[in-house]
Amino acid sequence: MAERGGSPIVTVVGAGMGGVLASAMLGLAGCKLRLHDLNDARLVDFRTSKGIEVEGANGSFAPIEMATTDLKAVAEGTDIFVVVTGGTRHEDVAKSLAPLLRDGQTILLIQGNTGGALVVRRALDRAGCKANVDVAEMDNFPMSAARLGPTKIDPRVIKKGLQIAAFPGNRGDAVFARLGPLFPTSVKAPTIAWTGFVNANAMLHVANCVCNAGLIDRGISYQFYAEGVTPMVARLYEAINAERIAVGAALGAKVPDLAGWWGLTYGVREGTLPESAQKLTGAGGPYQGTPTPKSFAHQYVAEDVPVGLIPMSEIGRAVGVPTPAIDALIRMACIMAGTDFKDTARTLDRMGLAGKTAAGINAVLESGF
Numbered sequence: 079m080a081e082r083g084g085s086p087i088v089t090v091v092g093a094g095m096g097g098v099l100a101s102a103m104l105g106l107a108g109c110k111l112r113l114h115d116l117n118d119a120r121l122v123d124f125r126t127s128k129g130i131e132v133e134g135a136n137g138s139f140a141p142i143e144m145a146t147t148d149l150k151a152v153a154e155g156t157d158i159f160v161v162v163t164g165g166t167r168h169e170d171v172a173k174s175l176a177p178l179l180r181d182g183q184t185i186l187l188i189q190g191n192t193g194g195a196l197v198v199r200r201a202l203d204r205a206g207c208k209a210n211v212d213v214a215e216m217d218n219f220p221m222s223a224a225r226l227g228p229t230k231i232d233p234r235v236i237k238k239g240l241q242i243a244a245f246p247g248n249r250g251d252a253v254f255a256r257l258g259p260l261f262p263t264s265v266k267a268p269t270i271a272w273t274g275f276v277n278a279n280a281m282l283h284v285a286n287c288v289c290n291a292g293l294i295d296r297g298i299s300y301q302f303y304a305e306g307v308t309p310m311v312a313r314l315y316e317a318i319n320a321e322r323i324a325v326g327a328a329l330g331a332k333v334p335d336l337a338g339w340w341g342l343t344y345g346v347r348e349g350t351l352p353e354s355a356q357k358l359t360g361a362g363g364p365y366q367g368t369p370t371p372k373s374f375a376h377q378y379v380a381e382d383v384p385v386g387l388i389p390m391s392e393i394g395r396a397v398g399v400p401t402p403a404i405d406a407l408i409r410m411a412c413i414m415a416g417t418d419f420k421d422t423a424r425t426l427d428r429m430g431l432a433g434k435t436a437a438g439i440n441a442v443l444e445s446g447f
Contacts (some may be wrong), residue, residue, distance in 0.1 A: 085110050086260075089156040091171055092163035093120040093145070099221045100162050100188055102130045102231055105140025107260050112144040112152040121145040123228035133232040153178040158186060158256070161198075162219075164377055165191035165385035166422070169201040176205035183211045184256055186242070190215025191385040192274040193393075195245035196429040199447065214253045217241040217273035218343070220261055222364035235364040236263055239342040241276060243267035246446035268330075269443040275326030275333045278343075280386025282336075283378035285314045287371055288410050294371055302368040304359035312351040317403040322390055328397040328436050329443070374415035383411050384423035392426045397436040 085108050090101045093115035105111045111129075115121055124130070124145040132138050144152055153159075153175065161171050168187060175185070179202075187194045195215045202211075222235040240263055244253035247269035254266040267273050286306045293300050300306055307315070319336050326333040334342060340354050341347035344364055348354040358365040371378050387408050394401040412418050426432045430447055431439050 086157040086256075087155055088112070088158045088160060088260075089114055089152045091115075091149075091159055091161045092167075093117070093124070094162070094164075095225060096188065096219050097160075097162040098130065098225065098231065099219065099223050100160055101142065102132050102140045102223075102233075103221055103236075104160065104260060105130060105142065106132060106138055109158075109260065111140065111142045112146075112156065113142050114146060114149055114152045116147060118147050121147065127229040129229070131227075131230040133226060133230065149174055150178055156183060158184045158260075160186050160188055162188050164381050165189075165194055166381050168194050168385075169197050172198040172201035173205050176202050176207040179207055179209040179211050181210040183209065184253065185211060185213050186257060187213075187215040188220070189218050189277070189279070190243075190270060190273055191381070191424075192277050192280065192389040193270075193424045193429045194274070194385070195243070195270050196431070196442075197424060199245055200428075200430050203447070212244060212249055212253050212256075214242055214244045214257060215270055215273050216261075216264070217243075217267070217276040218278060220263070224367055234362060234366070235344060237343045238263045238345070240264040241267040241273045243270045243273040245270050245443070247444045248446075269440070271326060271329040271331040271440075271443055272333070275322055275329075275331050275390065276339065277322075277386050277390075278336070278339055279378075280382045280390065281315065281319055281322060283382045284387060284407055284411055285318060286311060287374065287376075287379050288407060288414065289314065291374075291414055294373065297372065299370040301359055302370055303355035303365045307352050307355035309350070309352060314403070314407070315351055318387075318407060321394065321399070321401040321404050325390055325394040325397060325399045325401065328399050329393075329440055374411070374417075379411055379415055380417075380419070383408060383415075384419040387411075388420060388423035388425070389429060392424070392429075393431070393439065396426055396431060396434060396439060 088109040089112040090097050091114050129141040195213045224232045244250045289311045323333045391401045
């Protein structure tokens with residue numbers, strides 16, 4: 079591992095768009111960077127380029143010293159694993175890492191969705207991991223950018239107010255001392271209740287897809303936010319967001335509403351949610367390149383329902399906060415997708431929270447299992 083005070087060795091697990099953006103940020107921050115993916119086709123260009131070219135006024139080159147499908151090779155000597163695979167794959171990644179981990183390493187989920195650090199910690203324990211490692215999660219992706227080529231990006235926005243939380247929360251100071259300097263706009267959250275109930279993706283994506291299902295089903299492209307967030311969709315946003323905030327509050331977490339989150343993260347807060355969505359989609363805006371899903375197999379539904387909305391509903395039930403709008407949206411998404419996402423979702427049992435009240439859940443979040 080890197081000597082104390084030296085540049086950390088960071089392995090980014092997942093070479094999709096999110097992993098590429100995380101790699102660019104971490105490489106420019108001076109980390110010694112490695113990139114892993116199960117699909118070698120995603121890695122070939124990085125082995126040739128040996129890094130990521132970053133456009134813009136502060137443009138530079140983020141070097142990558144290794145890009146491989148060999149997880150054991152990149153794990154050797156790694157200080158920090160940054161997992162950017164999507165929430166439905168977190169447990170599989172943890173299971174694969176378990177026999178390779180060594181004392182002192184850190185796993186950071188970007189993002190944790192809702193309950194990510196819980197399922198990762200449980201997967202490590204089930205796999206027999208004995209290494210003393212820290213698990214942490216971030217509440218959102220740290221950057222919005224356009225991909226100009228296989229190994230070239232153009233940053234649009236470095237998000238502000240990013241929260242990083244450790245699990246358990248009593249490891250927060252030590253973990254943030256290690257991770258915070260790599261993400262200058264980040265702040266330390268007390269527990270993963272704060273990061274898990276921000277989860278703006280679950281709030282933004284599923285409702286938009288369900289309300290615009292006819293367009294998606296017919297293969298008609300639309301501007302996901304500028305056109306997809308109409309006044310009626312905004313009312314649904316407000317209903318599910320109110321429930322999310324209430325469940326978070328039952329666990330002591332202060333969670334911003336959607337308008338407040340857009341204002342904090344992007345500096346955009348217009349008079350209404352549709353107006354903000356249009357502003358965020360404008361020239362140079364972070365949502366300018368947001369794609370139209372081609373089906374409900376897209377991560378905007380297939381990920382954000384089972385690892386976003388469902389765990390919010392499940393925890394709401396445990397702490398006595400009703401979530402009727404979220405529950406209705408889950409049901410509609412399952413019917414339209416033809417899939418019961420609860421079969422693989424983050425239920426109370428899978429998160430290790432079954433049978434616990436708010437006090438019991440908070441004890442786990444603060445001190446661990």
